[in-house]
Amino acid sequence: MKKKWLVLGSTVGLSAALMVTTGLSAMASTSGYEAYKSALKNSHTVQSVTLQANASLKDNGKVLETADAQLKLNLKNGNMSGNTDLSAGGEHQKLSMYNQNEQTILKTDSSDTYYVKQDKDDTKAEFKKMHHSKASDPETSRQVETVIDALVGNLKDYVNMDTASDGSKQISLQLDQAQLPAVVNAIAPLAIKEATKHREEIQSKESNPSAFPFHKQFLKNEVPQLTQDIKIDHVSVKANVNASNYIQHQEADLTVSGKDASGAAHQLVIHLQADFSGFNSTTPDTLDLKGKKVQTLKSNHEGMLKADGNNK
Amino acid sequence: MYKWTASYFNELTLLFYRRKVILIALFSAALPVLIAFALKGLEPLLALLAVGPSFPIEMLSLYTGLWIPLVIMTLTADLFPHEVASRTLKLAFLRPVTRLQVFLSRAAALATSVGGILVILFITTFLCTLFAGTLTGFGEVLSNLKAYAAAFIAMLAVSAVFVFIAQFFKSVSGFVITALVLYAGFKVAPFLLSSFSAFSPLNYTDWHMLWLSSYVRAGTLITGTLFLLASSVLFFSLGYYKFDRTQV
Amino acid sequence: MESVLKTVNLGKRYGNDRGIHEIDLELHAGDVYGLLGPNGAGKTTFLKAVTGLIRYDQGSVSLFGEEGVVSFDKGLEQVGCMIESADFYEFLTAKQYLQSVARFHPQVKAQRIDDLLEYVGLAYVRNDKIKGFSTGMKQKLALAAAVLPEPRFVILDEPTNGLDIEGIVMFRKLIQSMNEEKKTTFLISSHMIHELEQLCNRVGIVVQGRLIKEGYVTDLLAHNQSLEAFYIEQLHQHKGEVQYV
Numbered sequence: 001m002k003k004k005w006l007v008l009g010s011t012v013g014l015s016a017a018l019m020v021t022t023g024l025s026a027m028a029s030t031s032g033y034e035a036y037k038s039a040l041k042n043s044h045t046v047q048s049v050t051l052q053a054n055a056s057l058k059d060n061g062k063v064l065e066t067a068d069a070q071l072k073l074n075l076k077n078g079n080m081s082g083n084t085d086l087s088a089g090g091e092h093q094k095l096s097m098y099n100q101n102e103q104t105i106l107k108t109d110s111s112d113t114y115y116v117k118q119d120k121d122d123t124k125a126e127f128k129k130m131h132h133s134k135a136s137d138p139e140t141s142r143q144v145e146t147v148i149d150a151l152v153g154n155l156k157d158y159v160n161m162d163t164a165s166d167g168s169k170q171i172s173l174q175l176d177q178a179q180l181p182a183v184v185n186a187i188a189p190l191a192i193k194e195a196t197k198h199r200e201e202i203q204s205k206e207s208n209p210s211a212f213p214f215h216k217q218f219l220k221n222e223v224p225q226l227t228q229d230i231k232i233d234h235v236s237v238k239a240n241v242n243a244s245n246y247i248q249h250q251e252a253d254l255t256v257s258g259k260d261a262s263g264a265a266h267q268l269v270i271h272l273q274a275d276f277s278g279f280n281s282t283t284p285d286t287l288d289l290k291g292k293k294v295q296t297l298k299s300n301h302e303g304m305l306k307a308d309g310n311n312k
Numbered sequence: 313m314y315k316w317t318a319s320y321f322n323e324l325t326l327l328f329y330r331r332k333v334i335l336i337a338l339f340s341a342a343l344p345v346l347i348a349f350a351l352k353g354l355e356p357l358l359a360l361l362a363v364g365p366s367f368p369i370e371m372l373s374l375y376t377g378l379w380i381p382l383v384i385m386t387l388t389a390d391l392f393p394h395e396v397a398s399r400t401l402k403l404a405f406l407r408p409v410t411r412l413q414v415f416l417s418r419a420a421a422l423a424t425s426v427g428g429i430l431v432i433l434f435i436t437t438f439l440c441t442l443f444a445g446t447l448t449g450f451g452e453v454l455s456n457l458k459a460y461a462a463a464f465i466a467m468l469a470v471s472a473v474f475v476f477i478a479q480f481f482k483s484v485s486g487f488v489i490t491a492l493v494l495y496a497g498f499k500v501a502p503f504l505l506s507s508f509s510a511f512s513p514l515n516y517t518d519w520h521m522l523w524l525s526s527y528v529r530a531g532t533l534i535t536g537t538l539f540l541l542a543s544s545v546l547f548f549s550l551g552y553y554k555f556d557r558t559q560v
Numbered sequence: 561m562e563s564v565l566k567t568v569n570l571g572k573r574y575g576n577d578r579g580i581h582e583i584d585l586e587l588h589a590g591d592v593y594g595l596l597g598p599n600g601a602g603k604t605t606f607l608k609a610v611t612g613l614i615r616y617d618q619g620s621v622s623l624f625g626e627e628g629v630v631s632f633d634k635g636l637e638q639v640g641c642m643i644e645s646a647d648f649y650e651f652l653t654a655k656q657y658l659q660s661v662a663r664f665h666p667q668v669k670a671q672r673i674d675d676l677l678e679y680v681g682l683a684y685v686r687n688d689k690i691k692g693f694s695t696g697m698k699q700k701l702a703l704a705a706a707v708l709p710e711p712r713f714v715i716l717d718e719p720t721n722g723l724d725i726e727g728i729v730m731f732r733k734l735i736q737s738m739n740e741e742k743k744t745t746f747l748i749s750s751h752m753i754h755e756l757e758q759l760c761n762r763v764g765i766v767v768q769g770r771l772i773k774e775g776y777v778t779d780l781l782a783h784n785q786s787l788e789a790f791y792i793e794q795l796h797q798h799k800g801e802v803q804y805v
Contacts, residue, residue: 019543154518177365329651406611
């Protein structure tokens with residue numbers, strides 16, 4: 001009789017101890033995910049940064065589009081300078097951008113006109129408020145974080161981390177279709193179908209000669225329209241976090257496959273890459289508009305930019 | 313030894329004499345086929361591939377998240393509170409077996425049923441991908457098999473928790489309502505408290521996904537397996553403690 | 561003579577101060593023991609305590625020399641029971657139920673199940689679900705299940721409840737033949753005192769959880785015309801005691 005209770009008691013004790021130990025270690029092993037979160041939060045506090053970004057889209061191995069950007073950002077006052085270079089189907093578009101003294105200035109390489117848009121006071125205020133509220137309300141952000149953690153669930157363990165001797169970390173995540181949550185697999189195809197749809201209507205508006213000569217749509221027309229059997233084949237995310245816990249390098253690959261209306265199979269690979277440097281020591285370039293050809297832009301209801309038509 | 317096998321085999325046949333169990337088995341086999349046809353019908357609208365290579369895993373997630381816990385709840389209710397309510401528990405106690413044997417045979421019969429559902433699901437979804445022509449290869453099947461085995465361990469832990477809870481109830485409805493509320497509560501709790509899920513055996517229902525990736529460290533998988541096995545042992549032991557003290 | 565059942569100072573107290581107290585009883589091989597007593601006297605509690613269905617909190621129980629609590633499972637190998645009401649898994653058929661009992665007794669041949677169903681008069685419903693059975697039919701099935709493995713000791717709690725006349729005759733014959741041919745020991749709790757008078761060699765009277773009187777039927781009847789008269793006399797005596805204490 002005694003022996004029976006002894007056996008049962010020790011079974012309960014041992015299994016409870018093992019449960020606590022493994023539970024604690026399961027909590028600790030999500031460190032890759034936690035490290036990334038911490039780096040992301042820390043990188044958000046940065047005052048200024050230089051960003052070098054690159055994106056490309058391939059269809060069945062053929063490069064459709066590439067985009068490069070160099071940006072200098074001051075997140076405290078909202079000032080920014082930089083240029084982007086887009087190429088698609090042999091067509092090139094270079095664009096320089098500045099954000100200074102409450103105005104946004106855009107200029108394409110193809111013309112020497114500077115397009116200026118006056119920032120509304122409230123947008124500026126909103127920007128500041130947003131930037132502040134994030135930092136000043138840790139309670140809300142902590143709740144949001146808990147919800148995200150819960151949604152991610154056990155998939156946290158997909159995130160891998162290698163720590164180098166200098167304290168920098170390499171964090172990576174690799175997912176095949178089967179490893180994606182079923183909800184993502186169910187909704188993503190529809191989202192991708194919508195995203196690759198060509199919008200002729202907008203296209204025609206954009207070609208309005210008085211509009212700002214920059215076609216966002218020209219990118220889209222290169223993309224094949226997927227309509228069926230769409231699935232995400234692979235997702236890969238990598239990040240390098242430096243010793244002072246800033247994200248230095250971030251890259252992501254997304255492989256999507258599907259068929260277009262004619263039944264031809266496509267495999268699209270989207271590659272995004274961003275390098276951050278000059279943490280808290282970047283100063284955006286400023287532009288002197290004196291003696292330059294300037295055109296004022298107003299934003300219409302759809303949020304698109306249109307030239308006013310009046311030269312200043 | 314013959315008492316163990318007799319007791320286990322007896323509990324298993326008793327389960328299968330229930331019409332309910334046969335219906336559960338049939339439904340478990342039919343559901344993936346129905347979903348496959350439904351998705352096929354919605355294919356132009358949703359733009360997705362109805363029965364893709366990940367179909368067996370998506371169905372598995374659906375089963376481990378919802379269907380199998382419901383089945384475990386139903387069978388546990390039948391094996392414990394219902395037997396108290398209908399005064400049939402004494403029939404088992406009057407057989408020449410110990411209560412430990414009765415308890416473990418029932419737990420084993422429950423585990424066998426869960427395993428049975430997983431086998432049915434594996435075969436059905438395998439056939440679905442075979443017919444849809446999206447079966448990519450033997451490696452895929454092997455990797456799915458691993459995920460199914462992992463899901464079985466997670467479901468074993470869920471069974472242990474439900475069997476433990478069942479010992480506190482003398483009526484089916486009381487147990488089922490409590491179990492449902494508790495299961496829902498365990499699923500919501502991580503949204504309020506981050507560290508909760510690390511210590512809850514009911515929150516490993518999507519755990520099999522980790523076994524599909526070659527990038528997940530072996531340590532993580534071993535820790536998870538040990539955690540689930542330890543909690544199964546713990547809750548079955550606690551359940552047995554209560555069961556052993558039952559008076560009928 | 562071999563001891564089949566032995567209880568020493570057996571006690572089980574329920575919250576409402578009912579239960580059984582200090583019961584000493586020993587059954588030997590070949591005894592047919594009748595347990596008499598008013599409703600709620602503790603007869604069923606006693607039978608549950610000796611089969612391990614409930615935990616007693618005083619004294620000890622031995623079945624075939626095996627002390628209970630440690631291993632009721634061993635003792636129960638040679639015991640057939642029918643305790644309290646005849647309850648079954650209602651989704652089984654009569655035959656399926658007996659098969660499930662037989663699983664624990666490898667010596668039982670398949671033929672015996674059919675023979676027994678024939679004997680107790682349930683052959684015609686052998687493949688019917690128990691759900692549709694009447695009280696008497698369930699009682700017959702419970703009896704068949706209790707004697708199926710040809711146990712050396714059979715415990716029956718109110719076995720004649722709901723039995724028809726034919727069934728009562730069958731029941732009496734079954735017990736007599738098992739007792740005569742195989743020296744099977746019986747412990748029967750019943751209110752059918754005339755039936756017990758015919759069947760039993762010993763009786764005991766339980767009142768308010770205590771065994772107030774027990775002995776061989778032949779001895780007890782030496783001074784009384786019938787068991788019934790003896791029982792009523794004992795009951796009155798006991799009540800008198802209680803009243804004046």
